[in-house]
Amino acid sequence: MRANKLPTEEIERDPAAFADRVTADGRFGFAAEPGRYRLVVSRACPWAHRVVMTRRLMGLEEAVSLALTDPVQEIIGGDPHWVFTERTGSPGGRDPVLGIHALREAYLARNPGYDGGVSVPGLVDIPSGHLVSNDFDQLSVDLATEWGHLAREGAPELYPAALREEIDAVSDEVYQDLNNGVYRSGFAPDQRRYDRAVAAVFNRLDALEERLTDRRYLVGEHITLADLRLWATLVRFDAVYHGHFKCNRRKLIEYPALWAYARDLYQTPGFGDTTEFEHIRAHYYRVHTAFNPTGVIAIGPDPRGWLSEHGRETLGGRPFGEGTPPGPVPTGERVPPLEEQDRPAGDDWSVPKS
Incomplete structure (x- = not known):
């Protein structure tokens, strides 16, 4: 849905475009390692918020760094995009860790032919700059269950x-x-x-x-x-x-x-x-x-x-x-x-x- 266009059909939420899982044993190709991933979110977005809350409650702030986009999306090529700005702590309008202006750049690093929508949250592999997942639900589940070896002492069981x-x-x-x-x-x-x-x-x-x-x-x-x-x-x-x-x-x-x-x-x-x-x-x-x-x-x-x-x-x-x-x-x-x-x-x- 383009936010600046009047709706013509009932809104349907597309499945996550990228849904690779990060697990303790790396069985799906990505292992839970401290400092390897950056979680890109907007504080405005409810889907991103649930992942931020999970990360906070589990005490994973040092293990998974946080990148904040501007809450007001920038229109690029007619579509709204989540971007980094000085207003939300990114000097020069680029994330200081990933070096990108728009989250879409991480999508394209993963798949240069990708032409779909861009959503937050986005978990990005820092060494490659590739998006790993924008599946907000699975990200929450995995942070609550697969990162226990990096979680804080006293972390709750959010998904017993x-x-x-x-x-x-x-x-x-x-x-x-x-x-x-x-x-x-x-x-x-x-x-x-x-x-x-x-x-x-x-x-x-x-x-x-x-x-x-x-x-x-x-x-x-x-x-x-x-x-x-x-x-x-x-x-x-x-x-x-x-x-x-x-x-x-x-x-x-x-x-x-x-x-x-x-x-x-x-x-x-x-x-x-x-x-x-x-x-x-x-x-x-x-x-x-x-x-x-x-x-x-x-x-x-x-x-x-x-x-x-x-x-x-x-x-x-x-x-x-x-x-x-x-x-x-x-x-x-x-x-x-x-x-x-x-x-x-x-x-x-x-x-x-x-």
């Missing part, structure tokens, strides 16, 4: 074997109706398909509200990948999906259990400390010019509500199970405090120039 079937079943429902459903609502080409998509969004939110009323986490007694997958959408819901994508039957803050659940996780290391609302708002409102042609960025909602008390501790459970919280965020990866994210965007988020 005994719960995988339930995690996958819950995640599939959330993906179909909510994670991807907000996009199907926002990019609906006609009333009938919008009505169908937005109904699924709120039916799923209603079901999740009921599920989370008397349990602290989606599956089991601690955080799992199911929570990361859901939360990446919830944290963006009132800021962009409610208004920008017309998912406006109710706000997240109108769901007592879901809103408390979302705040509980926001205040848990690995969640709020990887979230940058300025990037989220700038991306959606600046890039989707088909239905926001002025590029005006909405100012709200006030993000400080994420720090209010939630009371979810009374439901029991331990966020990290038998593990421990991750340590401080590395200096170069810290997001601004909430009070600095609650300000008018002004001209700070113009389309980047190459």
Whole structure:
């Protein structure tokens, strides 16, 4: 989907163009080695966010370096591209490690004939400059299960074997109706398909509200990948999906259990400390010019509500199970405090120039 074109068909998310796996034993050709890979993400993107959260919770910051693209994509050849800019810490508009301006260059290094879309996250093999994978779901699973020898002491079990079937079943429902459903609502080409998509969004939110009323986490007694997958959408819901994508039957803050659940996780290391609302708002409102042609960025909602008390501790459970919280965020990866994210965007988020 070109963000600056009006939709003519219902949005369909293509399978990952590159899905090589990085494993502990290298059985698929890529071994989990410290310093070999660079994870390219945008803080605006929910699909990338779940991988960033997994990396943070597992304590893999030193093993896998992080590269931040600009939240506002640059139009190159008529298509939006994830690019590096000085605004997000890349001197001269090139990633200091990979030496590229646009993530597409890593795609082309892997396959010079590639002519498809470019998405984040992208895991890049630093020595070759080749993209290894843009499969956000498998990247999360592998970071949670195949990098244990490089993970921090006390890293949680985000994908425990005994719960995988339930995690996958819950995640599939959330993906179909909510994670991807907000996009199907926002990019609906006609009333009938919008009505169908937005109904699924709120039916799923209603079901999740009921599920989370008397349990602290989606599956089991601690955080799992199911929570990361859901939360990446919830944290963006009132800021962009409610208004920008017309998912406006109710706000997240109108769901007592879901809103408390979302705040509980926001205040848990690995969640709020990887979230940058300025990037989220700038991306959606600046890039989707088909239905926001002025590029005006909405100012709200006030993000400080994420720090209010939630009371979810009374439901029991331990966020990290038998593990421990991750340590401080590395200096170069810290997001601004909430009070600095609650300000008018002004001209700070113009389309980047190459």
